[in-house]
Amino acid sequence: MTTKLKLSNIPDDKPVKLSIELPAEVHRDLVAYAEVMARDSGETAPEPARLIAPMVQRFMATDRVFARLRKSNRTPPLG
Numbered sequence: 001m002t003t004k005l006k007l008s009n010i011p012d013d014k015p016v017k018l019s020i021e022l023p024a025e026v027h028r029d030l031v032a033y034a035e036v037m038a039r040d041s042g043e044t045a046p047e048p049a050r051l052i053a054p055m056v057q058r059f060m061a062t063d064r065v066f067a068r069l070r071k072s073n074r075t076p077p078l079g
Contacts, residue, residue: 006058007037010050020052 022030030048038045060066 007033007051007054009041010046010054015053 027048030051033051034045034048037043
């Protein structure tokens, strides 16, 4: 059975290094997500850390308020 994950592949792009701490539950979910991706694609599971950037990118791309503000060249309010 093929699932309909929001991520389909991880692009190979020059990264900017960030150091973050994640709750253990989020890390477990990233590992599980990578395992589902591997099962669906028949490829090796990506490292969980490699999922974070495309997930954040996808989140921002589907945030309508952010997109509208960005399109109008306005900065979203902080807080």
